[in-house]
Amino acid sequence: MAQEAVGPPPEETLSLWKREQALLKARVVDQDTEAWQRDPAFAGLQRVGGVDVSFVKGDSVRACASLVVLSYPELEVLYEDSCLVRLTAPYLSGFLAFREVPFLVDAVRRLREKEPSLVPQADHRPHGSTTDRAFCGSCRSSWWTEMGCSTPEVILLPRGFGVACHLGVLTDLPCVGVAKKLLQVDGLEKDALHRDQTRLLRAGGDSFPLMGRSGAVLGRALRSHDRSSKPLYVSVGHKMSLEAAVRLTHSCCRFRVPEPVRQADIRSRDHIRRTLGGPQPPAPGRRARPVSRVAGAWRSCRGGRCGWGPSSQGGQAVGGRSRSGQPPGSLVARPQHGVDAAPSPRHHRKARRPKAWPEGGPQDPSGEGRTPEAHSPGPRTHPEAPDPGAQER
Template sequence: MEGSSSSFCRQVTTDSSLQQDWICAQDLLKRKLVLQDDFTWTISSEDSCSEKKRTDNLRYIGGVDVSYLKEYPSLACGALVVIDAYTSEVVHEEYKVVQLDIPYVPGFLAFREAPVLLGLLDKMKYKDYPYYPQLLMVDGNGILHPRGVGLACHLGVMADIPSIGVGKNLHLVDGLTQSGVRQLLEARKNVDKDTIPLIGKTGQVWGAAMCSTTGSSKPIYISIGHRISLNSSCKIVKMCCKFRVPEPIRQADIRSRSFLQKMQRSQLQV
């Protein structure tokens, strides 16, 4: 099984015509991106009880992640978890275990993972669940991407939902480097800031690096996915962080891994 999978990975990775199709698809998606606030809800302040009672506030935030088994890297579990922004409780969760035929190719993660995650969103919408997310947080990048259209952009446009990319590692685009970001975070002028913009050599703002919890030494990297500004993205991510990673994504990661492990144990017992 592993041998055939490795062979397939090499074949697809070197298939320039397939990658050219992906590039064309990314170009089409990129033209549809909305990089400013485009939603009807409002972002409530944490200390405003009266605001929280308003029905037009952001309340249901989705987090998505895909987990893999080390033994079978093509076997994956996609997870969609919806968090109540007021209570931080999980109010809904969806999972799907799939055998992925498309390998991971740098810059094209969306073509591997997006179909699984879009299927979970479609399932919620089709069944008319009351907790369908008003906003989607994605374990991946938005415009902070070599072609400016990462997984968060892909999902946001395809599902027509405001989306935010939250990366644990920095995409080295437009001259951005880990060491350069670290120096900015540690600079005296930024000592009291928990968020700094990620500005490339061309002057483009690609996103923001955020030390999301007190004393955190590892920043997370926030970028626009679709239909939301960077300022609003940072505000919402900060609001959702109990730990380094915002709660919707953290819960999606924990629960998708747990779901896979339980499935694996049940198969071994049979």
């Protein structure tokens, strides 16, 4: 049932979205609200989270949303929740949240239900006791922070409100925005100046402000790792100052992409491969071996349905594998080939025309009422296989 592209969102929907963003934006807090954020070493911070949504190649509807929680500062995965979902909104630059956030909110909800102790801000006390758990969710290009009541205008997006803010406000969790590519807004571009400034970033942690034509600071370009020359673009998500966001991001980077995001990315991809099998649409140019690979254990979703279809609904859907001695195909022992965000060559073909509604139509941005189709729940207790060498250029 691969859905087809239908068409661009109605103008009125965009208006609604913009309005929604404006409303949520008013609740964003762009300052440090947690004690650990002020500490040079983030003492007191014990958990960081990451989220990501991966897509199925030839499918504009199916995707996998993952949420992970890592220990800090060790950065070991303590919890993973990967869930197949059906997208209902098209990708539109500037409105990414309406496409992905609902599923992330769901994931956060499940985390709260299943593993309250790992929920960011779980110990948050109104009067400011130290928060020993922070959830710095991220979505490839965005982490999050919490909600609040101020109005920051230092966000690296058209209307100054992206996924990090969106998710942060909806979940009431701390967030940071991180992008791998520079979003060109307010005059920002990769001009000579930008490259020069980038060149000056010598060591991991170095950064420079991204200033729009207007002079406003939209975020900061950060060299996330000593051996990574291509910067990361950090912006305020919520409940954290830009400075703290940059520091935290840096401290979470074993490679260019912050570990929480990276893990969510790797795992969401993996989940797709396991549940949907190898490259679905036979990649032209190379015929895949017709026979199923190793064990059928890979696709161990219930009913041989691979978790798709109206089988499991709302909630646990604890399918197939459980950490109790499952075949090596289980999440825990599989070697990660997912190396690292590879440097992207600039020569790239154009293949872009997303704006379309996958299926239903506009949907509730509040994140209620989603229906996971397959779900790999549960806390894991073992850090994944060691990372294969991931080199930055």
